[in-house]
Amino acid sequence: MxxxxxxxxxxxxxxxxxxxxxxxxxxxxxxxxxxxxxxxxxxxxxxxxxxxxxxxxxxxxxxxxxxxxxxxxxxxxxxxxxxxxxxxxxxxxxxxxxxxxxxxxxxxxxxxxxxxxxxxxxxxxxKSARFNETAIKMEFVNFTRDLQDTPPNIATSVTIADKIATKAKEIKGLKVTVLNKKQIEDLKMGLLLSVNAGSYVEPRVVVLEYIGDPKKEKIGLVGKGITFDSGGYSLKPSNFMEGMKFDMSGATIMLSSVMALAKAQAKTNVMAIGLFTDNRIGGHATLVESVITSMNGKTVEITNTDAEGRLVLADGITYAVREAKVDKIIDAATLTGAIVIALGKWQTGVFSTNDQWYDEVAKAAQAGHEPIWRQPLLEEHLKAMQCSPVADLANSEPGRNAGSSTAAAFLDSFAEGKPFVHLDIAGTADDGKRGTGVMVKTIFELLNK
The missing domain is CATH 3.40.220.10 (Leucine Aminopeptidase, subunit E, domain 1)
Known part of the structure; x- marks a missing residue:
């Protein structure tokens, strides 16, 4: 204590x-x-x-x-x-x-x-007020870490969704929604379902909504929740599978951030969506060169089944835009190995085409003592993802150039013009053996106003 x-x-x-x-x-x-x-x-x-x-x-x-x-x-x-x-x-x-x-x-x-x-x-x-506020932030940093550290045979999509929902229901003012596979199918979240196709564990989508001030613009937080990433048929080498239980970090971070804000009774208007599934090989698993229709109607050619995080996020962003009617979006994901090469474990990569929204996030990261570094996001990056001869987009660019930026451009194309910030936490979500709960403090500082 x-x-x-x-x-x-x-x-x-x-x-x-x-x-x-x-x-x-x-x-x-x-x-x-x-x-x-x-x-x-x-x-x-x-x-x-x-x-x-x-x-x-x-x-x-x-x-x-x-x-x-x-x-x-x-x-x-x-x-x-x-x-x-x-x-x-x-x-x-x-x-x-x-x-x-x-x-x-x-x-x-x-x-x-x-x-x-x-x-x-x-x-x-x-310093009692600052101490109490810090205690709330750190409670949910540590809650995130516990979920991150749970072995993937235990921390399935169903189990994690249940744990988050149980925790959230203890907090006053939170609306908790957990979508099962049938409800996900009804929403036509084709990209999420394509990642889940090879698994015997059903997907889950967890949505938390908190309205501390209905007059404020509504912020949408979207998180990648891949409970274990084998790579699917684009199978990872065995040495790259270690640490893949942390691939659900973005979803737990975003959902924990909303719980922290609600517990602190922040004057904000926010929703978070976490999309949970594993990425396995199986008789029904999605094949390379498959074409899948996303929730917003765009078609995506699956050129690499190991580029699955951007698929679940795309449907999550569409849910935030069309169902939750958000004004601005932030996503967090352990998305690319390229960002680890660029920034290592020391900084989270941040991407945005909206300078004002980026600046707000950057100030919050400074207040939360979590180092970030802005990366480029250009029209050319999106064009690289429009290379499929049979679909609107490919889910992986054909080369290795600017892999983190092209992934961010893919996600930005689903934001439908809303101010969008993408946090690539592949290098900062864990320290190799344990989860860090990174960016919970930043999101808290951003919206606790």
């Missing part, structure tokens, strides 16, 4: 200190090092000059310490403020968010698990 207080609750205390202010010769002076002075019952975390991002530096050092910590602990938040007194809010966010992230008991199926210790955050300033 983590709580905020103005006094010590436990025997041991972690304090931050500038290297230049260290008096005790026993304290290790290396940057970000920690030293326990047992007589003082204090652990000193030393910081040299901070030249880059204060949030990032403090979060990194604190995360490293908390991963190994097994004791109930006071963290002297006021001492961290002294590291850079011009960045107090950011430092508070770094300490609280990192503590809540690292102290969360993550999913484990081992015979023995260890409970996390208690953490008391000591802060003299009145």
């Amino acid at each position: 983590i709580f905020l207080n103005d006094k010590k609750q436990f025997e041991l205390t972690l304090k931050a200190i500038k290297k230049s202010e260290v008096k005790n010769t026993l304290v290790n002076l290396d940057d970000e090092s920690v030293t326990l002075i047992s007589e003082e019952k204090t652990i000193y975390m030393v910081f040299d000059e901070i030249k880059g991002c204060t949030y990032k530096k403090i979060s990194k050092a604190l995360a490293s310490f908390l991963k190994a910590n097994k004791k109930d602990l006071n963290i002297d938040v006021d001492s961290f403020f002294k590291i850079n007194e011009s960045k107090i809010d950011g430092i508070f966010d770094a300490v609280v968010e990192t503590a809540m992230f690292e102290n969360h008991k993550i999913i484990s199926y081992k015979e023995k698990t260890v409970d996390k210790p208690n953490i008391n955050l000591i802060c003299k300033a009145d």
Whole structure:
């Protein structure tokens, strides 16, 4: 448990200190090092000059310490403020968010698990409102992480939809809709159904709607929920299948963001749609060169069954535009390996043809301390996806050029002129072994106004 207080609750205390202010010769002076002075019952975390991002530096050092910590602990938040007194809010966010992230008991199926210790955050300033808001954000970051980390044999489309619906129904003001296969067929979501065709597990579409202020423009959040991606008949090599349980991250992130906003009673108007299925090989699985009709009537030639994420997203975007009548759209998806090559694990790739809508998202990402980087989205990228001789679009460009941008252009063509932002989280949704819940904080900051 983590709580905020103005006094010590436990025997041991972690304090931050500038290297230049260290008096005790026993304290290790290396940057970000920690030293326990047992007589003082204090652990000193030393910081040299901070030249880059204060949030990032403090979060990194604190995360490293908390991963190994097994004791109930006071963290002297006021001492961290002294590291850079011009960045107090950011430092508070770094300490609280990192503590809540690292102290969360993550999913484990081992015979023995260890409970996390208690953490008391000591802060003299009145930060209770900011703490409570952060607690809501991090609750749903961690909820997302738990879904991401659940093994794919357990986290099927049906199971995930049920878990999200159960959680959502506990929150006042949320309208919860879960569509089964028959209802999906009635909506003519042909692209989603084509991805699901090889699976024995039915697809599910989860829609959450929250109206905190009906006068505000309606924002649509769309998320890719591929519970496991084998690649279909365009089968992935075995080494590329590892981590494919995280391919449902975009959907859980978007749905969790709406739950966080509703719990915080944000003055916003938002809906989220998560489209869940796995992508398997089977007797009914979609073949390469098949032509499928999307929910909005466009036809798509399936040139690569491993480019399935953009298919489910396209039908989700159409639902947001035509059924939910949204004014603006954001989607999140672990969409392309190309974005991992471009940006690695350090930044989320962002695509938009609408500068104003992009700027709003970029400001929110900065406030949420989640690095992003804008990528190009040009008319030429869409033309590359209009290469099919038999359909309106192909689902995969014939070459390897600008793979993330051409995928974004494919999605943008389904937005029907609405301001659209695409978040490619393929490099940031997980750290290789565990989900990160990335972009929940950004969406929360964007719409919690």
